[in-house]
Amino acid sequence: MTSMRAEILESAARLFAAHGFRGTSLQDIASDVGCSKASLLYHFTNKDAILSELFAPVGRDLETIQGKLAPLDGEQAAREAVAGLVELALRFRRQVKILLVDVDDLLCRPELPDVDSATESLVDALVGRAPGQECRVVGWMTLVGIFLTCARGVDVPDEIMRVELTRGALRALGRPTD
Amino acid sequence: MTSMRAEILESAARLFAAHGFRGTSLQDIASDVGCSKASLLYHFTNKDAILSELFAPVGRDLETIQGKLAPLDGEQAAREAVAGLVELALRFRRQVKILLVDVDDLLCRPELPDVDSATESLVDALVGRAPGQECRVVGWMTLVGIFLTCARGVDVPDEIMRVELTRGALRALGRPTD
DNA sequence: ACAGAGTCTGTCCGATCGGTCAGTTATGTT
DNA sequence: AACATAACTGACCGATCGGACAGACTCTGT
Numbered sequence: 001m002t003s004m005r006a007e008i009l010e011s012a013a014r015l016f017a018a019h020g021f022r023g024t025s026l027q028d029i030a031s032d033v034g035c036s037k038a039s040l041l042y043h044f045t046n047k048d049a050i051l052s053e054l055f056a057p058v059g060r061d062l063e064t065i066q067g068k069l070a071p072l073d074g075e076q077a078a079r080e081a082v083a084g085l086v087e088l089a090l091r092f093r094r095q096v097k098i099l100l101v102d103v104d105d106l107l108c109r110p111e112l113p114d115v116d117s118a119t120e121s122l123v124d125a126l127v128g129r130a131p132g133q134e135c136r137v138v139g140w141m142t143l144v145g146i147f148l149t150c151a152r153g154v155d156v157p158d159e160i161m162r163v164e165l166t167r168g169a170l171r172a173l174g175r176p177t178d
Numbered sequence: 179m180t181s182m183r184a185e186i187l188e189s190a191a192r193l194f195a196a197h198g199f200r201g202t203s204l205q206d207i208a209s210d211v212g213c214s215k216a217s218l219l220y221h222f223t224n225k226d227a228i229l230s231e232l233f234a235p236v237g238r239d240l241e242t243i244q245g246k247l248a249p250l251d252g253e254q255a256a257r258e259a260v261a262g263l264v265e266l267a268l269r270f271r272r273q274v275k276i277l278l279v280d281v282d283d284l285l286c287r288p289e290l291p292d293v294d295s296a297t298e299s300l301v302d303a304l305v306g307r308a309p310g311q312e313c314r315v316v317g318w319m320t321l322v323g324i325f326l327t328c329a330r331g332v333d334v335p336d337e338i339m340r341v342e343l344t345r346g347a348l349r350a351l352g353r354p355t356d
Numbered sequence: 357a358c359a360g361a362g363t364c365t366g367t368c369c370g371a372t373c374g375g376t377c378a379g380t381t382a383t384g385t386t
Numbered sequence: 387a388a389c390a391t392a393a394c395t396g397a398c399c400g401a402t403c404g405g406a407c408a409g410a411c412t413c414t415g416t
Binding site for chain 1: 363367
């Protein structure tokens with residue numbers, strides 16, 4: 001028997017994927033797991049905590065990328081960043097393979113793992129940000145969102161995704177896509 | 179002075195873009211317009227009607243594509259469909275240029291313009307559909323969603339978008355991307 | 357048998373949602 | 387001035403949301 005926390009995370013991931021974060025209520029998750037809504041809030045402090053835990057590994061990966069990025073600068077740093085973020089997206093797909101969470105929801109959640117302003121502006125440059133959007137940081141979430149949306153329901157091999165994502169990011173940066 | 183309906187549609191489009199459909203309340207729209215919530219429901223029968231009206235031109239375009247598609251079959255029809263849907267996405271961007279509505283919300287709205295089952299399965303083949311998703315049809319919405327998400331905040335020229343969308347669709351179809 | 361920690365649930369709460377409705381104000385028309 | 391119609395609003399409603407909390411159940415060590 002798997003642990004309760006694991007079951008909750010599994011159900012939540014599947015439901016978030018199907019209906020989005022706002023579109024999934026605690027009762028929906030509880031029904032899917034087969035327990036009461038209150039039981040969810042015993043294992044997790046609140047609904048956001050469930051989402052945060054699903055994204056925790058991604059946050060740690062991002063910090064790793066950030067660390068490798070620090071000593072670099074300019075063109076070299078940008079290319080490293082692109083490669084790192086693309087690999088992050090691919091790894092993320094394997095880790096939480098059915099998680100296709102509503103991107104717009106994510107863009108407005110302040111409590112998700114944060115990054116410093118340098119990485120923020122870099123990622124913003126990579127993927128852009130719509131004017132008037134209230135998101136604090138999470139430009140990197142947009143990249144993940146692009147990846148997830150592109151992969152929605154279509155099992156594109158990693159190799160193809162890697163090429164496409166890298167090309168798109170480089171183009172957004174205004175750099176040659178050699 | 180522009181008409182009240184036009185003002186409502188404009189505000190709704192901007193707010194849907196920033197926070198998604200579920201993330202935008204009628205009160206939010208009313209505050210943005212500068213009128214009461216009840217006034218919105220005087221001009222539109224309900225919240226969904228606002229969204230439907232924003233997408234009405236897309237629905238008409240889809241019918242046109244469908245019409246041109248009918249006399250064709252097989253390989254030729256598939257290629258025509260891809261081209262038509264890509265042009266639809268590009269035209270859609272110009273018509274409702276700030277509308278970046280939450281795709282997952284759209285996937286679950288039954289009252290949006292529908293298409294017949296033939297076009298449905300064709301578009302499903304084009305863009306795929308995540309297992310367990312409750313959407314009735316609107317596979318074509320997923321294509322639009324891919325387009326919108328890819329374009330989020332990045333002003334990619336039409337030409338590049340056309341090439342990328344066409345390539346992606348053809349690849350999803352398992353056809354050579356010549 | 358007992359105690360206590362860990363686990364789970366029924367029930368309630370305030371907030372917010374989309375939507376309704378009676379009634380008020382504004383705008384013509386005769 | 388009197389009236390009709392359109393435009394608009396404040397107040398309210400039922401439903402649903404995330405969350406709080408007291409109590410009940412299960413298990414384990416003594």
